[in-house]
Amino acid sequence: MDISRRLAIGELKEHKRIYAVIIIVIALTMTSFMLENAYLNYMMQVVDDTTKLVTSDAAIVDPSCNLRDLYGTEVELKNAGEIAKRIEENLPGYKTTIRVTAQGTYGLGVKGEAVDGCTIQGIDPERDNEITSLADKIVAGRFFSKNDSILRGHTPLYIEIKGPGNLPDFVYGTSERPLEGDKPYPIIIGATAAKMHPSLGVGKTISLTMSVSGKETSYATVNVKIIGMYESGTPTLDALMWFMHADSLREIKGYGEITGKDWHIPGVGTFRGYNPIKVDRDRGDVVLVKAPEPLHKLNPIGYSEEVKEKVSSIFPFLKVYSWHDFLVYIAGSMQDVVTIMLWGSIAVTLFLCGAAIKYVMDSIIMRKTREIGSLKAFGARDRVIFKIFLYQGLVIGFIAGILGVLFSLLVMYLVNWYGFNVEFIAGTQLKVSFIINWLTLLISIVLPVVLSVLAAAVPAKKAAMLSPVEALRKGELSL
Amino acid sequence: MSKTGEPIIKLKGVSKKYDEYGVVVNALYEVSLEIFPGELVSIIGPSGCGKSTLLHCMGLLDRPTSGKVYVDGRDTSKISGKEIALFRGEKLGFVFQNYNLIPRLTVLENVILPGLIMNRDPAELEKKARVLLEEVGIHHRADHKGVHLSGGEQQRVAIARALINDPVVVLADEPTGALDSDSSLELMELLVELNKNRGATTVFVSHDVEIAGFGRRTIALKDGRIVGDTREKGVDFKKVLKKLSTNSREE
Numbered sequence: 180m181d182i183s184r185r186l187a188i189g190e191l192k193e194h195k196r197i198y199a200v201i202i203i204v205i206a207l208t209m210t211s212f213m214l215e216n217a218y219l220n221y222m223m224q225v226v227d228d229t230t231k232l233v234t235s236d237a238a239i240v241d242p243s244c245n246l247r248d249l250y251g252t253e254v255e256l257k258n259a260g261e262i263a264k265r266i267e268e269n270l271p272g273y274k275t276t277i278r279v280t281a282q283g284t285y286g287l288g289v290k291g292e293a294v295d296g297c298t299i300q301g302i303d304p305e306r307d308n309e310i311t312s313l314a315d316k317i318v319a320g321r322f323f324s325k326n327d328s329i330l331r332g333h334t335p336l337y338i339e340i341k342g343p344g345n346l347p348d349f350v351y352g353t354s355e356r357p358l359e360g361d362k363p364y365p366i367i368i369g370a371t372a373a374k375m376h377p378s379l380g381v382g383k384t385i386s387l388t389m390s391v392s393g394k395e396t397s398y399a400t401v402n403v404k405i406i407g408m409y410e411s412g413t414p415t416l417d418a419l420m421w422f423m424h425a426d427s428l429r430e431i432k433g434y435g436e437i438t439g440k441d442w443h444i445p446g447v448g449t450f451r452g453y454n455p456i457k458v459d460r461d462r463g464d465v466v467l468v469k470a471p472e473p474l475h476k477l478n479p480i481g482y483s484e485e486v487k488e489k490v491s492s493i494f495p496f497l498k499v500y501s502w503h504d505f506l507v508y509i510a511g512s513m514q515d516v517v518t519i520m521l522w523g524s525i526a527v528t529l530f531l532c533g534a535a536i537k538y539v540m541d542s543i544i545m546r547k548t549r550e551i552g553s554l555k556a557f558g559a560r561d562r563v564i565f566k567i568f569l570y571q572g573l574v575i576g577f578i579a580g581i582l583g584v585l586f587s588l589l590v591m592y593l594v595n596w597y598g599f600n601v602e603f604i605a606g607t608q609l610k611v612s613f614i615i616n617w618l619t620l621l622i623s624i625v626l627p628v629v630l631s632v633l634a635a636a637v638p639a640k641k642a643a644m645l646s647p648v649e650a651l652r653k654g655e656l657s658l
Numbered sequence: 659m660s661k662t663g664e665p666i667i668k669l670k671g672v673s674k675k676y677d678e679y680g681v682v683v684n685a686l687y688e689v690s691l692e693i694f695p696g697e698l699v700s701i702i703g704p705s706g707c708g709k710s711t712l713l714h715c716m717g718l719l720d721r722p723t724s725g726k727v728y729v730d731g732r733d734t735s736k737i738s739g740k741e742i743a744l745f746r747g748e749k750l751g752f753v754f755q756n757y758n759l760i761p762r763l764t765v766l767e768n769v770i771l772p773g774l775i776m777n778r779d780p781a782e783l784e785k786k787a788r789v790l791l792e793e794v795g796i797h798h799r800a801d802h803k804g805v806h807l808s809g810g811e812q813q814r815v816a817i818a819r820a821l822i823n824d825p826v827v828v829l830a831d832e833p834t835g836a837l838d839s840d841s842s843l844e845l846m847e848l849l850v851e852l853n854k855n856r857g858a859t860t861v862f863v864s865h866d867v868e869i870a871g872f873g874r875r876t877i878a879l880k881d882g883r884i885v886g887d888t889r890e891k892g893v894d895f896k897k898v899l900k901k902l903s904t905n906s907r908e909e
Binding site for chain 1: 714717719720740743744746747748750752754756758760762763771772774775776777819823
């Protein structure tokens, strides 16, 4: 074994108590880092899963839309099918899906006395599921199937309200009943909505009034049958967002070849009916873009912006929102601030640990000056002395890193085993869970090693540069 | 190994100045001397006369301000800073006043330490260390920690350690400085014996006349200058001591 390593091990043994304290402090810092990071990873994963139900990696909308419109008030995106196709052609590995959206209001109870709202996302089940994995989030009932009556076969009650200037001259009730005997459209609702309104359940049929075009203020009331219930991990979103088949919404919104006759409502007037309609699958309100899995998962925000930039470069005239834009819209920069604070607090603690290592080694070197002088007299070169202290830093950092990882794994195991939940809205609970990625694990070991090696390098250099005579003399003086 | 008849250590006009708080101190002044193979040399002089500085210059622990130091025929001023450590480890053995054993190491480990620094084979070193410990009469404590030994025993270990790399010369700085008189005498007898049996060239520094008397050659140092050397014709130990005291009176 290298003489420096032999002597370093001896030093470590001799000062095991003080070094143990430093190791524990660093290990606990790394434990806290690992736990916070792993919880943040979990939260990010949940947020990622949830917000990506709305935006995927990027969402393309009509230039007149804003972020708020992602909740279902977009106007039709012209040439949606062409846009989706061009993205897949120009950006290898990218996937797209077209969505048709609306905002809904539903009545509950016999007389429809309870009223709540939701955003309805019309999805192409197969394609959308590849991007959002919605099917995996179903907690009751089922996902869409081919046997579902996606198209009702005749136009819903569809009313255009037109008035002078911007004001409507007629406002129709939002919970108008559909025609009797109407086949309901299948719908998947969020678990939180069901918790807030216990009468909502799988198999139940309700009437839903939709604002089918955000900019033109037109409404339709339809029957929907709840076929499934999903849970995304973010209860607030599950209260708001419901999923229908895109073709159902295309039919409701009239996205297709209209062959129907006009409708007459006694006492109200005659309105244009879209029944029956041959839906056009190239029409929709939003194109969702899914980018290939990023290599740099540590920085999903940066990747999201990258995807947005790439998509924007193909369609500079359209509005492209990244997943991060939407995240900032719903949560502000909270997530970013938490991440910065986490790294900041770790940096401060590690800096203090580094300072502690440096000062402990400084004091050891002060006491060991004569020993260093003797080693030099026996032929030890500067680098031998340097390495003695550097090895100590290396061992301290490595042990601290490993212990930190082990401590945090133990805590994570215990929390998962106990099942720790936090109360959220409407009796829903937020699960406390962790996701460890290899990068976090690597950082938790490498960071303390780098830190303690750097902290040890300063006193090590000082020790190495001591002249043998000075070292022997100072050693004598210190006794 | 040293060349027969050639000096093992040669100092030519060596001066050493220190700057202590802005005051220049002449620790050595134009010192020239030669140490030959097999010699047992004592350097005597009062405190602060430059004995240790002289030993440090001979031992390449310190560089002279001017003049040259030759070790085993090589001009050490031409050896680079990095190489000097290796050269020192290879050619010189040191015994310090306070033994400087590494407390956490055993006696055996302390003895082989300079050999390990020179990257020598640990098994060979251990074998050799045991022989040396036998020679210095401390083999029965080989596996004890250095700190558990008496001062005299620790200094014996230090002597064995100084010999582990077969140095051309052993330099001892006040080897009995921390010992009681009985232990001091025993230790000096050991040095004499090693010098006689092994032919180990030894230079030691002492301010104690009785201890210095163990040297077969004595050099007297006063205010950084050599004032007497028993190697000179007609100068014996008594005359050297007399020169020391005369110089003191003259001052």
